[in-house]
């Protein structure tokens with residue numbers, strides 16, 4: 001059965017992620033890379049060019065995501081974007097960012113002129129909570145200025161991303177109300193998926209607590225007509241429109257060290273896995289299992305084992 005993504009929504013199966021740079025100007029508590037970021041090498045121009053040429057030649061992915069840690073701190077980003085855009089192949093060139101540098105209108109103008117036409121911007125809370133999570137006072141104001149600047153570009157798609165954690169869980173209702181009012185096409189909410197065996201920073205939120213606040217969040221997002229895209233949550237959780245589960249893991253070019261660490265996360269773990277047809281579901285992380293248990297009563301297999309992957313609520 002074919003993966004179904006509604007027209008107009010971002011379909012990550014059509015994207016390839018190329019991680020180019022691992023510098024960052026934030027120090028986010030929720031960063032998946034925080035423990036290994038300093039050990040990851042940038043891709044380098046030669047390898048980057050080879051990757052892009054291969055992608056274009058194979059015609060497998062029509063969209064490109066430039067990612068890493070914070071790619072806007074890479075002073076050759078515009079050159080990399082121009083190279084990808086020069087093939088006139090990619091329909092979308094997305095930059096994943098904390099949005100702070102987009103507060104500089106000239107910087108943003110240049111990126112868009114070079115070929116970026118989609119931004120995926122992390123917003124983890126309203127002012128104080130966001131700054132507490134990023135570890136940088138004033139970062140929310142800069143990110144917000146970047147989002148306001150983006151509103152001027154009619155052909156540019158903007159998506160926000162929030163990582164659920166103990167610092168923002170009690171603020172999600174007003175945050176969703178705020179995000180719903182921005183000129184964006186989708187609101188993504190990621191369940192924290194620690195790379196290690198434990199939740200060292202006590203950031204994970206239990207699923208029962210999340211399910212209590214989810215209806216309030218949906219109430220806030222609903223009138224905007226935007227989907228609330230749930231990533232790395234068990235797909236059998238009772239959600240409902242405008243929530244949609246999307247656990248597609250796009251093809252991603254990253255240093256091997258990342259994949260070694262990612263192997264410790266427990267990706268895909270679930271007591272019901274053998275009976276479940278949700279093949280894209282990430283299940284629960286090792287850290288979650290240690291902290292809260294396997295939630296066997298709360299989770300239940302979706303469809304038959306042969307059913308297709310991700311189950312959307314839309």
Ligand code: SF4
Pocket residue numbers: 234235236237270271272273276277278281282283284299300301302
């Ligand atoms: S039962 Fe299926 S959908 Fe639910 S968490 Fe397990 S694998 Fe995911």
